[in-house]
Amino acid sequence: MAREQLIAMAYHWNEFDDRAALAFALSGKVAALLARSVERRGTALLAVSGGTTPAKFFAALSREQIAWNKVIVTLIDERFVPASSPRSNAGLVAANLLQNAAAAARFVPLYHEAASIEDAARADNEELKALPWPLDVAILGMGGDGHTASFFPDADTLPTLLDPASPRIVLPVHAVSAGEPRLTLSAARILEADFVAVHIEGAEKRAAFDEAMGPGPKKPIRAVLDAAPVPAEIYWAP
Numbered sequence: 525m526a527r528e529q530l531i532a533m534a535y536h537w538n539e540f541d542d543r544a545a546l547a548f549a550l551s552g553k554v555a556a557l558l559a560r561s562v563e564r565r566g567t568a569l570l571a572v573s574g575g576t577t578p579a580k581f582f583a584a585l586s587r588e589q590i591a592w593n594k595v596i597v598t599l600i601d602e603r604f605v606p607a608s609s610p611r612s613n614a615g616l617v618a619a620n621l622l623q624n625a626a627a628a629a630r631f632v633p634l635y636h637e638a639a640s641i642e643d644a645a646r647a648d649n650e651e652l653k654a655l656p657w658p659l660d661v662a663i664l665g666m667g668g669d670g671h672t673a674s675f676f677p678d679a680d681t682l683p684t685l686l687d688p689a690s691p692r693i694v695l696p697v698h699a700v701s702a703g704e705p706r707l708t709l710s711a712a713r714i715l716e717a718d719f720v721a722v723h724i725e726g727a728e729k730r731a732a733f734d735e736a737m738g739p740g741p742k743k744p745i746r747a748v749l750d751a752a753p754v755p756a757e758i759y760w761a762p
């Protein structure tokens with residue numbers, strides 16, 4: 525199979541005229557998948573990313589009429605800050621997703637007050653074991669450096685974070701480019717998801733994605749997409 529075809533197997537591209545149209549489409553898709561899982565197994569497990577991109581999508585998803593009281597929401601990753609911090613992904617999710625109909629969902633945060641990020645990750649690992657794995661839906665973002673989740677190119681344990689055979693649920697991350705230490709789901713748990721979407725917006729992110737898919741050094745987003753058992757769905761708007 526030609527390299528282009530092999531690369532093409534790694535993802536499916538979904539392009540929208542504008543960010544509102546993307547939010548409408550992605551929220552409808554995610555709501556349908558969550559509703560299907562609730563019908564099949566009585567619950568649904570969703571993991572979302574933070575950052576600045578997801579707010580419109582979160583707002584649209586919060587208004588979807590599904591059995592949110594059967595849905596568990598957690599994070600793909602989190603900065604080592606309390607929910608009160610403006611840097612907190614839990615705070616972003618509380619303010620934008622856990623509103624309207626989605627306010628009935630159960631939210632499981634990643635941040636724990638702990639002496640170290642390693643202690644917090646260990647506490648997470650124990651607490652999150654009780655969730656109904658595997659993920660039904662994983663919503664990833666991507667940074668301009670090609671990171672996704674908290675798999676930063678300069679993370680000191682990047683191979684461990686990306687190990688598709690990892691038994692870990694949550695791992696600690698130290699990366700200078702990340703700012704504060706991070707807590708992240710392992711790539712292994714993300715790649716088990718029934719549906720993996722990468723939500724990116726704007727020309728710069730598209731260029732960064734195309735570069736990451738190119739012949740250059742393999743960036744974390746490429747490592748994740750290449751390891752995905754099912755092609756990930758890329759959602760992009762200008």
Ligand SMILES: O=C(O)[C@H](O)[C@@H](O)[C@H](O)[C@H](O)COP(=O)(O)O
Binds near residue numbers: 577613673674
């Ligand atoms: O904690 C985070 O920041 C996210 O989980 C991270 O992986 C994010 O998806 C990218 O950094 C893109 O962030 P923007 O949406 O702000 O560009």
